[in-house]
Amino acid sequence: xxxxxxxxxxxxxxxxEELKAHVGELRMAIENERLLSSAERDRLEPLLxxxxxxxxxxxxxxxxxxxxxSRSLSLHLFEHVxxxxxxxxxxxxxxxxxxxxxxxxxxxxxxxxxxxxxxxFASCLPPSEARETLGQPAHVxxxxxxxxxxxxxxxxxxxxxxxxxxxxRPDIEALAEIDQNTPAEDPKEIDEEWEEAPVSxxxxxxxxxxxxxxxxxxxxxxxxxISREVGA
Numbered sequence: 001x002x003x004x005x006x007x008x009x010x011x012x013x014x015x016x017e018e019l020k021a022h023v024g025e026l027r028m029a030i031e032n033e034r035l036l037s038s039a040e041r042d043r044l045e046p047l048l049x050x051x052x053x054x055x056x057x058x059x060x061x062x063x064x065x066x067x068x069x070s071r072s073l074s075l076h077l078f079e080h081v082x083x084x085x086x087x088x089x090x091x092x093x094x095x096x097x098x099x100x101x102x103x104x105x106x107x108x109x110x111x112x113x114x115x116x117x118x119x120x121f122a123s124c125l126p127p128s129e130a131r132e133t134l135g136q137p138a139h140v141x142x143x144x145x146x147x148x149x150x151x152x153x154x155x156x157x158x159x160x161x162x163x164x165x166x167x168x169r170p171d172i173e174a175l176a177e178i179d180q181n182t183p184a185e186d187p188k189e190i191d192e193e194w195e196e197a198p199v200s201x202x203x204x205x206x207x208x209x210x211x212x213x214x215x216x217x218x219x220x221x222x223x224x225x226i227s228r229e230v231g232a
């Protein structure tokens with residue numbers, strides 16, 4: 001479970017030269033753990049190939065167009081669960097405290113409900129607990145998979161894989177609640193947000209949305225650790 005979740009977290013991060021350079025290792029991590037079915041791994045392959053072969057600036061522009069300019073595709077879980085109401089702030093605090101209680105410390109630019117952060121946290125848990133934790137926002141993952149499918153985005157494959165990993169089938173009422181809570185699109189407001197905090201296209205792997213920038217390195221470190229254990 002650990003390697004698969006960390007790989008999916010890395011794939012959902014802002015595209016970088018590091019990510020492009022290590023797609024092969026990410027592919028191998030998923031293959032070796034065999035947690036996803038062959039059909040699910042095949043579903044991911046077009047995204048992996050695109051990250052390997054497409055121009056970095058094109059990948060970054062496409063990523064920002066999806067996840068920065070569309071609130072319905074926000075990678076922040078509580079935007080879909082609580083929308084703009086005040087419960088969102090308390091939920092963020094509660095989740096952050098849950099991370100701290102488990103010994104999971106966030107960097108200053110990371111928000112606890114950012115999906116890659118959430119996945120990395122789940123990857124640190126025992127498998128049964130990780131699956132239960134993933135199941136809690138399964139309806140959000142399902143909604144994002146459906147919305148990305150409608151846009152014919154390769155990123156939809158990640159959320160289909162997450163739904164499969166939860167083992168949960170979100171019901172119609174839960175999905176309807178997500179649609180109700182997700183803030184309506186307002187291009188004017190989004191443009192104003194961009195003017196206040198413009199997205200920068202660079203090769204550092206950092207992104208103003210917040211999120212782990214070292215997941216690929218952690219996957220490589222884990223692979224080395226496993227190799228040493230096997231050779232011991």
